[in-house]
Amino acid sequence: MENDEESYNFCKNLPKIELHAHLNGSLSASILQKLGCSSEDILGYQKLTQQVFAQEKRLQECFSLFKIAHNSTNNRKAVYEATKYVVEEFRADNVIYLELRTTPRREENMTKIDYIEAVVKGIQDAQEGIITKLLLSIDRGHDLKTSEESMDAIIKMKKKYPSIIKGVDFCGNPNVGSFNCSLFKQARDNGLFVTLHCAEVKNNSEVDQILRFEPDRIGHGTFIHPKYGGFQEGWTLYKQKIIPLECCLTSNVLCGTVQCYKEHHLQEWIKNSLPFSLCTDDKGVFGISLSKELALAKKYFELSREHLWKITYDTVDYSFASNEEKKTLKEILEKWKLKNLF
Numbered sequence: 001m002e003n004d005e006e007s008y009n010f011c012k013n014l015p016k017i018e019l020h021a022h023l024n025g026s027l028s029a030s031i032l033q034k035l036g037c038s039s040e041d042i043l044g045y046q047k048l049t050q051q052v053f054a055q056e057k058r059l060q061e062c063f064s065l066f067k068i069a070h071n072s073t074n075n076r077k078a079v080y081e082a083t084k085y086v087v088e089e090f091r092a093d094n095v096i097y098l099e100l101r102t103t104p105r106r107e108e109n110m111t112k113i114d115y116i117e118a119v120v121k122g123i124q125d126a127q128e129g130i131i132t133k134l135l136l137s138i139d140r141g142h143d144l145k146t147s148e149e150s151m152d153a154i155i156k157m158k159k160k161y162p163s164i165i166k167g168v169d170f171c172g173n174p175n176v177g178s179f180n181c182s183l184f185k186q187a188r189d190n191g192l193f194v195t196l197h198c199a200e201v202k203n204n205s206e207v208d209q210i211l212r213f214e215p216d217r218i219g220h221g222t223f224i225h226p227k228y229g230g231f232q233e234g235w236t237l238y239k240q241k242i243i244p245l246e247c248c249l250t251s252n253v254l255c256g257t258v259q260c261y262k263e264h265h266l267q268e269w270i271k272n273s274l275p276f277s278l279c280t281d282d283k284g285v286f287g288i289s290l291s292k293e294l295a296l297a298k299k300y301f302e303l304s305r306e307h308l309w310k311i312t313y314d315t316v317d318y319s320f321a322s323n324e325e326k327k328t329l330k331e332i333l334e335k336w337k338l339k340n341l342f
């Protein structure tokens, strides 16, 4: 049996694929500092984070934390730099393919188009040793007019940067708003992949709607299986559709939607050989890395090194990369396996 350190070192060394990372949730203390946040503000942010995760209703409160990150990315230069730093941190964790997602935001001196341009430029300027794609998010708390405006901007920018902007995401506080099928159909009709946060809280009718929409991937998928607060029809439907799951272990545990790592619904995916990938969600807010998440999955679900490698390898297929890029990523992983697993 290997110890935690050996396990972490293996996970760190493994070339990884990250499919679910929110830009502003990924800002680490060191990035916030580089963006000009004072040490006092950063300390305050860290204290607040600890307080939020110690509370009963922490999922609800968690969304207030993003305001602090948003304050430090309220202009084009900061958005550009934040993107570059985040990509570089993933690269330093040995992530070779990253799908970064973010909600286009309008600020005093920045339109949503400016925001997207700044993120794209940040991605373009941090291409060394990593392939990064961009998914643009629709916040479920926004009204229809705002969401439609965002979708127009997203579609326009997808046409301008087709090899970087690959998809749309549906995120935000799961206790507010609702899924709008026709909005996401518009995205799909315009060649965008669709990934949707789904069942982060109990909402059987929305789970049913989302699964029938058949997105390319879903995020979290917590309240689907009846054993984890879901419902039998939902789980049966999921097993018919077989949509890859973006699994965010620490995010779910810290937000309190899952009791503990051992009790995570991921075990149903493992037991039933259903498709999933391991992701960070908000590595800055949760103080984690993708390597740490892999090591946690290895520990709590007793996965072998080969199994962890295979999860990573299969994740390539769930990504929104081009076929050529997928081939390259698989070759990297195959070579790595020959050198490190035999």
Ligand code: IMP
Residues within 6 Å of the ligand: 022, 023, 024, 025, 066, 101, 102, 103, 137, 139, 171, 172, 173, 174, 197, 200, 251, 281, 282
């Ligand atoms: P941004 O889109 O780059 O500004 O990243 C932060 C945003 O991501 C938050 O304001 C939320 O809307 C969204 N987000 C981050 N984590 C979660 C989650 O676990 N569930 C739903 N939305 C999330």
Ligand code: ZN
Residues within 6 Å of the ligand: 020, 022, 171, 197, 219, 281
């Ligand atoms: Zn998320």
